[in-house]
Amino acid sequence: xxVAHLNQTLASWSPAQLGVTGDVLEVVRAPHPVLATEGATxxxxxxxxxxxxxxxxxxxxxxxxxxxxxxxxxxIAAQMFALDVTGHPKTRTCHGVFVLCxxxxxxxxxxxxxxxxxMSVPDFTGDVKRATRLTVTGVLPGTTDHVTIxxxxxxxxxxxxxxxxxxxxxFLDRVxxxxxxxxxxxxx
Amino acid sequence: xxxxxxxxxxxxxxxxxADVTEALVGTGVNLEDSTMTLLRGHFAMMIVxxxxxxxxxxxxxxxxxxLVITVRxxxxxxxxxxxxxxxxxxxxxxxxxxxxxxxxxxxxxxxGTITDLATRLSGELYVLTAEVELPVTAELEMLDxxxxxxxxxLGVGVSLRPAESDDL
Numbered sequence: 001x002x003v004a005h006l007n008q009t010l011a012s013w014s015p016a017q018l019g020v021t022g023d024v025l026e027v028v029r030a031p032h033p034v035l036a037t038e039g040a041t042x043x044x045x046x047x048x049x050x051x052x053x054x055x056x057x058x059x060x061x062x063x064x065x066x067x068x069x070x071x072x073x074x075x076i077a078a079q080m081f082a083l084d085v086t087g088h089p090k091t092r093t094c095h096g097v098f099v100l101c102x103x104x105x106x107x108x109x110x111x112x113x114x115x116x117x118x119m120s121v122p123d124f125t126g127d128v129k130r131a132t133r134l135t136v137t138g139v140l141p142g143t144t145d146h147v148t149i150x151x152x153x154x155x156x157x158x159x160x161x162x163x164x165x166x167x168x169x170x171f172l173d174r175v176x177x178x179x180x181x182x183x184x185x186x187x188x
Numbered sequence: 189x190x191x192x193x194x195x196x197x198x199x200x201x202x203x204x205x206a207d208v209t210e211a212l213v214g215t216g217v218n219l220e221d222s223t224m225t226l227l228r229g230h231f232a233m234m235i236v237x238x239x240x241x242x243x244x245x246x247x248x249x250x251x252x253x254x255l256v257i258t259v260r261x262x263x264x265x266x267x268x269x270x271x272x273x274x275x276x277x278x279x280x281x282x283x284x285x286x287x288x289x290x291x292x293x294x295x296x297x298x299x300g301t302i303t304d305l306a307t308r309l310s311g312e313l314y315v316l317t318a319e320v321e322l323p324v325t326a327e328l329e330m331l332d333x334x335x336x337x338x339x340x341x342l343g344v345g346v347s348l349r350p351a352e353s354d355d356l
Contacts, residue, residue, distance in 0.1 A: 029311075029313070030280065030281075030313045031280065031281045031282040031283075031312055031313050031314075031344070036281075036345045111354075121313070123310035123311065123313070124308065124310065124313075124315065129352070170280070172278055172280045172315055172317075173278050173280075173345065173347045174278075174347075174349075175276070175278060175317055176276075177276065177304070177317070177319065177351075178276070178303075178304035178305055178306050178317045178318050178319045179225075179304065179306050179317070180317065181306065181308060181315055181317055183226075183308065183310070
Protein backbone atom coordinates (compact mmCIF):
# COMPACT_ATOMS: atom_id res chain seq x y z
CA UNK A 1 0.00 0.00 0.00
CA UNK A 2 1.29 3.42 -0.85
CA VAL A 3 1.72 6.10 1.73
CA ALA A 4 0.38 9.61 1.11
CA HIS A 5 2.93 12.14 -0.17
CA LEU A 6 4.45 14.01 2.78
CA ASN A 7 4.22 17.76 3.00
CA GLN A 8 7.89 18.52 3.70
CA THR A 9 7.21 21.89 5.35
CA LEU A 10 5.01 20.16 7.91
CA ALA A 11 7.15 17.06 8.24
CA SER A 12 10.27 19.11 8.97
CA TRP A 13 8.49 21.55 11.29
CA SER A 14 9.66 21.57 14.88
CA PRO A 15 8.32 23.35 17.96
CA ALA A 16 11.73 25.11 18.18
CA GLN A 17 10.53 27.25 15.24
CA LEU A 18 8.02 28.88 17.58
CA GLY A 19 10.91 30.52 19.44
CA VAL A 20 9.19 30.17 22.81
CA THR A 21 9.02 27.44 25.41
CA GLY A 22 5.54 26.26 26.18
CA ASP A 23 3.92 25.84 29.56
CA VAL A 24 2.00 22.74 30.55
CA LEU A 25 -1.66 23.74 30.89
CA GLU A 26 -4.52 22.03 32.65
CA VAL A 27 -6.72 19.92 30.35
CA VAL A 28 -10.45 20.59 30.83
CA ARG A 29 -13.02 17.81 30.83
CA ALA A 30 -16.56 17.49 29.54
CA PRO A 31 -19.09 18.84 30.41
CA HIS A 32 -16.99 22.06 30.43
CA PRO A 33 -18.84 24.49 28.12
CA VAL A 34 -15.68 25.53 26.24
CA LEU A 35 -15.62 22.05 24.69
CA ALA A 36 -19.00 22.75 23.08
CA THR A 37 -18.03 26.23 21.84
CA GLU A 38 -17.01 26.90 18.25
CA GLY A 39 -13.43 28.16 18.30
CA ALA A 40 -12.60 31.62 16.97
CA THR A 41 -10.40 31.95 13.90
CA UNK A 42 -6.91 32.87 15.09
CA UNK A 43 -4.21 35.21 13.80
CA UNK A 44 -1.25 32.84 13.41
CA UNK A 45 1.21 35.77 13.76
CA UNK A 46 -0.25 36.91 17.09
CA UNK A 47 2.47 36.27 19.75
CA UNK A 48 -0.27 35.09 22.13
CA UNK A 49 -1.26 32.42 19.62
CA UNK A 50 2.36 31.43 19.00
CA UNK A 51 2.73 30.99 22.76
CA UNK A 52 -0.48 28.94 22.84
CA UNK A 53 0.96 26.70 20.11
CA UNK A 54 4.02 26.05 22.30
CA UNK A 55 1.74 25.40 25.31
CA UNK A 56 -0.31 22.84 23.33
CA UNK A 57 2.83 20.96 22.31
CA UNK A 58 4.21 21.06 25.87
CA UNK A 59 0.92 19.82 27.34
CA UNK A 60 0.59 17.09 24.71
CA UNK A 61 4.15 15.97 25.43
CA UNK A 62 3.58 15.40 29.15
CA UNK A 63 0.27 13.57 28.66
CA UNK A 64 0.81 9.81 28.28
CA UNK A 65 -0.69 8.41 25.07
CA UNK A 66 -1.82 11.84 23.87
CA UNK A 67 -1.53 12.17 20.07
CA UNK A 68 -3.30 15.50 19.72
CA UNK A 69 -4.53 18.43 21.74
CA UNK A 70 -6.83 21.25 20.64
CA UNK A 71 -7.05 24.75 22.12
CA UNK A 72 -10.57 24.20 23.58
CA UNK A 73 -9.11 21.32 25.62
CA UNK A 74 -6.98 23.82 27.52
CA UNK A 75 -9.94 26.16 27.93
CA ILE A 76 -9.42 28.41 24.89
CA ALA A 77 -12.11 28.45 22.18
CA ALA A 78 -9.73 28.91 19.26
CA GLN A 79 -9.02 27.16 15.96
CA MET A 80 -5.69 25.63 16.83
CA PHE A 81 -4.40 22.18 17.67
CA ALA A 82 -1.18 20.24 18.11
CA LEU A 83 -0.77 16.75 16.67
CA ASP A 84 1.84 14.00 16.75
CA VAL A 85 0.95 10.41 15.87
CA THR A 86 4.60 9.29 15.66
CA GLY A 87 5.04 5.70 16.79
CA HIS A 88 1.35 4.83 17.05
CA PRO A 89 0.73 1.32 15.71
CA LYS A 90 -2.16 2.49 13.49
CA THR A 91 -0.15 5.31 11.92
CA ARG A 92 0.86 5.00 8.26
CA THR A 93 1.61 8.40 6.81
CA CYS A 94 3.21 10.53 9.53
CA HIS A 95 4.11 14.21 9.52
CA GLY A 96 5.55 14.12 13.03
CA VAL A 97 4.76 16.90 15.43
CA PHE A 98 3.03 20.04 14.13
CA VAL A 99 0.56 22.72 15.12
CA LEU A 100 -2.11 24.02 12.75
CA CYS A 101 -4.26 27.14 12.93
CA UNK A 102 -7.65 27.58 11.23
CA UNK A 103 -7.56 24.08 9.76
CA UNK A 104 -10.37 22.89 7.49
CA UNK A 105 -11.05 19.58 5.81
CA UNK A 106 -11.03 19.95 2.03
CA UNK A 107 -11.31 16.30 1.04
CA UNK A 108 -12.38 13.23 2.96
CA UNK A 109 -13.05 9.70 1.75
CA UNK A 110 -13.00 6.00 2.69
CA UNK A 111 -14.89 6.08 5.97
CA UNK A 112 -13.94 3.47 8.54
CA UNK A 113 -15.13 2.88 12.05
CA UNK A 114 -12.64 3.03 14.89
CA UNK A 115 -12.74 3.36 18.66
CA UNK A 116 -11.63 6.74 20.00
CA UNK A 117 -10.82 8.15 23.38
CA UNK A 118 -10.17 11.73 24.43
CA MET A 119 -8.34 13.40 27.32
CA SER A 120 -11.39 15.62 27.81
CA VAL A 121 -13.72 12.59 28.06
CA PRO A 122 -11.48 10.33 30.16
CA ASP A 123 -14.12 7.83 31.30
CA PHE A 124 -15.56 6.84 27.90
CA THR A 125 -14.50 5.62 24.50
CA GLY A 126 -16.69 5.48 21.40
CA ASP A 127 -16.89 4.03 17.91
CA VAL A 128 -16.68 6.80 15.32
CA LYS A 129 -16.66 6.63 11.54
CA ARG A 130 -13.93 8.81 10.07
CA ALA A 131 -12.39 9.27 6.66
CA THR A 132 -9.14 7.34 6.23
CA ARG A 133 -8.05 9.48 3.27
CA LEU A 134 -7.98 13.13 4.17
CA THR A 135 -6.77 16.48 2.91
CA VAL A 136 -6.67 19.43 5.28
CA THR A 137 -5.44 22.99 4.88
CA GLY A 138 -4.31 25.27 7.67
CA VAL A 139 -1.62 27.72 8.71
CA LEU A 140 1.47 27.01 10.80
CA PRO A 141 1.71 29.28 13.84
CA GLY A 142 4.07 32.21 13.30
CA THR A 143 3.58 32.10 9.52
CA THR A 144 0.98 33.25 7.01
CA ASP A 145 1.38 30.48 4.47
CA HIS A 146 -1.38 27.98 3.96
CA VAL A 147 -0.13 24.42 4.07
CA THR A 148 -2.00 21.43 2.69
CA ILE A 149 -1.63 18.06 4.34
CA UNK A 150 -2.77 14.85 2.69
CA UNK A 151 -2.71 11.85 4.95
CA UNK A 152 -4.40 8.59 5.86
CA UNK A 153 -5.09 6.04 8.59
CA UNK A 154 -4.49 7.21 12.15
CA UNK A 155 -3.12 10.66 11.32
CA UNK A 156 -6.33 11.30 9.31
CA UNK A 157 -8.48 10.16 12.23
CA UNK A 158 -6.55 12.29 14.72
CA UNK A 159 -6.79 15.37 12.47
CA UNK A 160 -10.57 15.02 12.19
CA UNK A 161 -10.89 14.54 15.96
CA UNK A 162 -8.88 17.74 16.62
CA UNK A 163 -10.69 19.79 13.94
CA UNK A 164 -13.95 18.69 15.57
CA UNK A 165 -12.68 20.04 18.91
CA UNK A 166 -11.93 23.39 17.24
CA UNK A 167 -15.57 23.48 16.10
CA UNK A 168 -17.01 22.59 19.49
CA UNK A 169 -17.64 18.91 18.78
CA UNK A 170 -16.59 15.86 20.76
CA PHE A 171 -16.42 12.26 19.55
CA LEU A 172 -19.60 11.79 21.58
CA ASP A 173 -21.41 13.86 18.91
CA ARG A 174 -20.38 11.41 16.21
CA VAL A 175 -20.67 7.94 17.73
CA UNK A 176 -21.87 5.27 15.34
CA UNK A 177 -24.81 3.84 17.29
CA UNK A 178 -26.92 3.83 20.44
CA UNK A 179 -24.52 1.36 22.04
CA UNK A 180 -21.30 2.79 20.64
CA UNK A 181 -20.20 4.60 23.82
CA UNK A 182 -18.25 2.42 26.24
CA UNK A 183 -17.02 2.94 29.78
CA UNK A 184 -13.23 3.05 29.56
CA UNK A 185 -11.77 -0.19 30.87
CA UNK A 186 -8.90 0.21 33.28
CA UNK A 187 -7.24 -2.95 34.54
CA UNK A 188 -6.23 -3.04 38.15
CA UNK B 189 -45.35 -22.27 22.39
CA UNK B 190 -45.70 -19.09 24.44
CA UNK B 191 -43.35 -16.21 24.01
CA UNK B 192 -41.73 -15.31 27.33
CA UNK B 193 -39.86 -12.30 28.66
CA UNK B 194 -37.11 -13.15 31.14
CA UNK B 195 -35.27 -10.41 33.03
CA UNK B 196 -32.24 -11.00 35.23
CA UNK B 197 -30.77 -8.24 37.39
CA UNK B 198 -28.26 -8.41 40.22
CA UNK B 199 -24.69 -8.05 41.37
CA UNK B 200 -22.31 -9.02 38.59
CA UNK B 201 -20.11 -12.10 38.76
CA UNK B 202 -18.59 -14.37 36.11
CA UNK B 203 -20.98 -17.07 34.85
CA UNK B 204 -24.43 -15.51 35.21
CA UNK B 205 -25.26 -15.82 31.50
CA ALA B 206 -23.97 -19.40 31.43
CA ASP B 207 -26.06 -20.27 34.51
CA VAL B 208 -29.24 -18.68 33.16
CA THR B 209 -28.99 -20.06 29.64
CA GLU B 210 -28.01 -23.54 30.86
CA ALA B 211 -31.13 -23.58 33.01
CA LEU B 212 -33.19 -22.50 30.01
CA VAL B 213 -31.69 -25.11 27.68
CA GLY B 214 -33.03 -27.84 29.96
CA THR B 215 -36.60 -26.64 29.39
CA GLY B 216 -36.31 -26.78 25.61
CA VAL B 217 -36.42 -23.02 25.33
CA ASN B 218 -35.17 -21.37 22.18
CA LEU B 219 -33.44 -18.06 22.92
CA GLU B 220 -34.55 -15.35 20.54
CA ASP B 221 -33.64 -11.71 21.05
CA SER B 222 -31.61 -10.78 24.12
CA THR B 223 -29.52 -7.96 25.45
CA MET B 224 -27.16 -7.78 28.39
CA THR B 225 -25.06 -4.99 29.82
CA LEU B 226 -23.63 -3.69 33.06
CA LEU B 227 -25.55 -0.75 34.49
CA ARG B 228 -23.34 0.97 37.06
CA GLY B 229 -21.76 -2.42 37.64
CA HIS B 230 -25.03 -4.32 38.06
CA PHE B 231 -25.66 -7.24 35.75
CA ALA B 232 -28.80 -6.58 33.66
CA MET B 233 -30.19 -8.94 31.03
CA MET B 234 -33.43 -9.23 29.10
CA ILE B 235 -34.34 -12.25 27.00
CA VAL B 236 -37.35 -12.89 24.78
CA UNK B 237 -37.70 -16.59 24.14
CA UNK B 238 -40.27 -19.23 23.30
CA UNK B 239 -40.91 -21.96 25.84
CA UNK B 240 -43.22 -23.43 28.45
CA UNK B 241 -43.91 -20.82 31.16
CA UNK B 242 -44.07 -23.06 34.24
CA UNK B 243 -40.96 -25.09 33.34
CA UNK B 244 -38.95 -21.96 32.61
CA UNK B 245 -40.04 -20.43 35.90
CA UNK B 246 -39.07 -23.44 37.96
CA UNK B 247 -35.82 -23.98 36.07
CA UNK B 248 -34.71 -20.48 37.01
CA UNK B 249 -35.90 -20.81 40.63
CA UNK B 250 -32.54 -22.06 42.01
CA UNK B 251 -30.78 -18.97 40.62
CA UNK B 252 -32.98 -16.58 42.55
CA UNK B 253 -31.45 -14.97 45.59
CA UNK B 254 -28.89 -12.33 44.77
CA LEU B 255 -30.32 -12.29 41.25
CA VAL B 256 -33.76 -10.80 40.74
CA ILE B 257 -35.39 -12.88 38.00
CA THR B 258 -38.77 -12.31 36.41
CA VAL B 259 -40.55 -14.48 33.86
CA ARG B 260 -43.66 -13.22 32.11
CA UNK B 261 -45.73 -14.35 29.19
CA UNK B 262 -45.93 -11.90 26.34
CA UNK B 263 -48.61 -11.20 23.78
CA UNK B 264 -48.10 -12.34 20.21
CA UNK B 265 -44.83 -11.31 18.59
CA UNK B 266 -45.02 -7.75 17.44
CA UNK B 267 -42.99 -7.11 14.34
CA UNK B 268 -41.58 -3.61 14.38
CA UNK B 269 -42.30 -1.97 11.07
CA UNK B 270 -39.99 1.04 10.63
CA UNK B 271 -41.94 4.28 10.52
CA UNK B 272 -39.26 6.10 8.55
CA UNK B 273 -35.54 6.71 8.21
CA UNK B 274 -33.18 6.16 11.16
CA UNK B 275 -31.26 8.88 12.95
CA UNK B 276 -28.69 8.86 15.70
CA UNK B 277 -29.42 11.13 18.60
CA UNK B 278 -26.54 12.15 20.85
CA UNK B 279 -26.91 14.27 23.97
CA UNK B 280 -24.16 15.07 26.45
CA UNK B 281 -23.58 17.57 29.18
CA UNK B 282 -23.62 18.21 32.89
CA UNK B 283 -25.84 15.75 34.72
CA UNK B 284 -29.21 17.00 35.99
CA UNK B 285 -32.65 15.46 36.38
CA UNK B 286 -34.94 15.58 33.35
CA UNK B 287 -32.55 15.38 30.40
CA UNK B 288 -33.89 12.09 29.02
CA UNK B 289 -37.53 13.04 29.64
CA UNK B 290 -37.25 16.41 27.93
CA UNK B 291 -35.32 15.19 24.90
CA UNK B 292 -37.39 12.05 24.30
CA UNK B 293 -40.61 14.08 24.64
CA UNK B 294 -39.42 16.23 21.71
CA UNK B 295 -38.85 13.10 19.62
CA UNK B 296 -42.27 11.73 20.53
CA UNK B 297 -43.95 15.06 19.75
CA UNK B 298 -42.47 14.87 16.23
CA UNK B 299 -44.00 11.42 15.79
CA GLY B 300 -40.60 9.75 16.17
CA THR B 301 -39.93 6.49 17.93
CA ILE B 302 -36.81 5.36 19.78
CA THR B 303 -35.62 1.87 18.85
CA ASP B 304 -32.43 1.75 20.90
CA LEU B 305 -31.15 3.84 23.75
CA ALA B 306 -28.27 3.90 26.19
CA THR B 307 -27.32 6.42 28.85
CA ARG B 308 -24.14 6.61 30.88
CA LEU B 309 -23.14 8.80 33.78
CA SER B 310 -19.55 9.34 34.79
CA GLY B 311 -18.72 12.00 37.31
CA GLU B 312 -20.48 15.13 36.12
CA LEU B 313 -20.83 13.99 32.52
CA TYR B 314 -24.11 12.52 31.31
CA VAL B 315 -24.20 10.89 27.88
CA LEU B 316 -27.29 9.71 25.98
CA THR B 317 -27.16 7.94 22.64
CA ALA B 318 -30.24 6.68 20.85
CA GLU B 319 -31.38 5.38 17.53
CA VAL B 320 -34.50 7.18 16.43
CA GLU B 321 -36.94 6.60 13.58
CA LEU B 322 -38.76 9.62 12.30
CA PRO B 323 -41.78 9.57 10.00
CA VAL B 324 -41.00 10.79 6.49
CA THR B 325 -43.48 13.61 7.12
CA ALA B 326 -41.58 14.86 10.19
CA GLU B 327 -40.50 18.48 10.03
CA LEU B 328 -36.77 17.93 10.56
CA GLU B 329 -35.88 21.59 10.79
CA MET B 330 -38.54 22.22 13.41
CA LEU B 331 -37.43 19.19 15.40
CA ASP B 332 -33.79 20.32 15.21
CA UNK B 333 -34.79 23.76 16.45
CA UNK B 334 -36.97 22.30 19.24
CA UNK B 335 -34.12 20.01 20.33
CA UNK B 336 -31.71 22.94 20.27
CA UNK B 337 -33.98 25.03 22.49
CA UNK B 338 -34.53 22.12 24.88
CA UNK B 339 -30.79 21.43 24.98
CA UNK B 340 -30.05 25.05 25.71
CA UNK B 341 -32.54 25.08 28.59
CA LEU B 342 -30.94 21.92 29.98
CA GLY B 343 -27.40 23.16 29.40
CA VAL B 344 -26.46 20.16 27.26
CA GLY B 345 -25.40 19.60 23.67
CA VAL B 346 -27.57 17.65 21.26
CA SER B 347 -27.06 16.31 17.76
CA LEU B 348 -29.39 14.39 15.45
CA ARG B 349 -27.74 12.84 12.40
CA PRO B 350 -28.94 10.37 9.79
CA ALA B 351 -27.81 6.85 10.67
CA GLU B 352 -25.65 5.59 7.86
CA SER B 353 -25.52 1.99 6.92
CA ASP B 354 -23.18 0.68 4.28
CA ASP B 355 -24.34 -2.35 2.34
CA LEU B 356 -21.38 -4.49 1.40
